[in-house]
Amino acid sequence: MNILVIGTGAIGSFYGALLAKAGHSVAVAARSDYETVKANGIHVRSETLGDYSFRPAAVVRSGAELEARPDCVLVCIKVVEGADRVGLLRGAVGPGTSIVLISNGIGIEPEIAAAFPDNELISGLAFIGVTRTAPGEIWHQAYGRLMLGNYPGGASERVKALAASFEQAGVNGIATENITTARWQKCVWNAAFNPLSVLSGGLDTLEILSTQEALVRAIMQEIRTVAAATGHPLPEDIVEKNIASTYKMPPYKTSMLVDFEASQPMETEAILGNAVRAGQRAGVAIPHLESVYALMKLRELQASKSR
C-alpha cells in the first residue's frame, strides 16, 4: 500500500518504519523535523527488534504535496490543544483513503469522522515504550502492541491487512471489532496515573500507588462506570488487574508528566475531559474524575500564565 504517516514523533516514526519494513511504500509529513528527516531518513534503535533505518518514499511538509492520494494516512500526533488534525488531513486524503488515528484517549474520532464522512476511519491504540531522542532518531525501549479497529466498531479487510503488516514487522498487531471498548480499557490506567503524576508535582507510578491507592482505585472505578454507561462494559476485575500490574512495573514517569515538564500541551481533554463529559451526558456520578479534571484545568491555566 501507499501510506502517509503524519507526524515524525516517536509513534509515527516507529510504526512508519515497521510498515516500510513490511514492504509498504511509506511517505512522511514532518514539521520541525522536516530538514533532518529529508536529509537522513529515520533511524530506530530498538531493544527488542534490532536497529532499523529507513528512507521514506517521500518527505513532505503537507500531505497535499504528494503526487497521488495514499491508501492510508496514519495520524500520529497527540490530541492536544492546538493540534489541527483536520487541517493536516485536508489535501492528503482522497476518496479511497483510509484514515488511521493512533493516539491516546477517549472520543478522539468524532471530529475526524465528521470532517471526512466518506472515508474509512480506523482507530488505533499503541502499547509501547518509545522515545524520540532527536529529529529522526527513535529509541524503542519496550513493548509495541498496536490494536486497530474501525470506528465506532468493526474490523475491515484493511484493518486486518495493517495488523498483519505490523505483526510481520515484529510487533503484536491486533485487529479488534471493538476499538472503542479497548480505548476505555486503556483509559482506566491513563485517567488515574497521568493526571496524578502532574498534580503531585512529579511523582512516579509507584509513589502515587503506594501512598494514595484509594484515589487511584476510585478514578479507575469511575472510568469503568462511564464505560459501562456508554455501552462498553469492562471486565469486573479490570481495576484489580491494573493495580496489581502497576505494583509490578518498574516505577514509571507518565507521558503527561513528561509533556508537563517539557512545557508541552498535555492530553488532558483526550484522556480526562472527554471521559468526564461522557459520564456527565450519561448521568452517572463521577466526583473523583470531575475533581481531578477541574484541578488539571487549573494546573493548565497556571502553566499557560508562566509560558
Next chain:
Amino acid sequence: MNILVIGTGAIGSFYGALLAKAGHSVAVAARSDYETVKANGIHVRSETLGDYSFRPAAVVRSGAELEARPDCVLVCIKVVEGADRVGLLRGAVGPGTSIVLISNGIGIEPEIAAAFPDNELISGLAFIGVTRTAPGEIWHQAYGRLMLGNYPGGASERVKALAASFEQAGVNGIATENITTARWQKCVWNAAFNPLSVLSGGLDTLEILSTQEALVRAIMQEIRTVAAATGHPLPEDIVEKNIASTYKMPPYKTSMLVDFEASQPMETEAILGNAVRAGQRAGVAIPHLESVYALMKLRELQASKSR
C-alpha cells in the same frame, strides 16, 4: 492578667500587642526571632489601628523560664507536621492557666485537651490579614476579628474578658458559645481555596473561582455536610455567600500557597485531613474532599523529596 504568647509570627505578635495595649502583662516565647524580639520588642505597622510597639514583660525561649505560671497562654503557631504544641505548653502551664489556641482548622483541640485535662481550654479563630515582614516586625493589612469560645462549647468569664480586651484594643473580639461550629464555618472557605491554590501551582482566589466554580462549590457543600453530620449544621446559604464574597474580594493568595512557595509545612491536616476523617467517621459521602486531600498528600510527598 499575666499572659504568655507562644509564637512570635504574625498572629502571636499582633494579638499579643493588642493584649499589652489593653493593659495586660504580656510575655512572649520565641524561637528563631528570640534575639531580635528580646533586643527590640515587637513593632506593629497597622493600616487601620495606627502603629504600635511594645516590649514584652519577658522574652523567653520556653514558657518554663517564667517565674510564675501565667493566667493565660496563647498558642499562636500553625498546626502542622513537626509543631509540638504539647511540648511547648509543658512547663508553661500551671493549675489555673487557661490555654488559648489561635489557629486555623478543624479538630485542633482534642490533642491539647487530652494533654492538659484540668486546664480551661479556649479555642480561637482569627479573621485577619497580617504578615510578619521581619523578626519582630508585623504588617497588619486588614480585618482583625477574633472569635473565642471554650472547647467544645460555652463561653466562660475568661473568654468574655479576653474578647473585651481585644475589643478595647481596637479589633472585633467575639465570645461565642459555639466555637466548633464557627470553625466549620470558616473551614468552608479554607478547605476549598487553600488546597486548590497549591494544587493549581499558584493561582489566586479569583482565577480559581472564575474557572472552576463547580469544584469550589462541591468542596464547600461537602464541608457543610460533614459539619451537619457532626452536630454543627451551617446556614443553608453559606456556600452561596462564600462564593459571592470571594468574587467581591480582591484576588487573594491563600496562606497555604504562601507556605508552599516558602517550602514551609502546610496546614493540610488541620484544614483538610481532620475534616475528611470526621466525614469518614460520620459515614457521609465526601468524594471531592477525599480527592483533594489525597492530591495534597501526594503534593506534600513530592515537596518533601525536593527539600
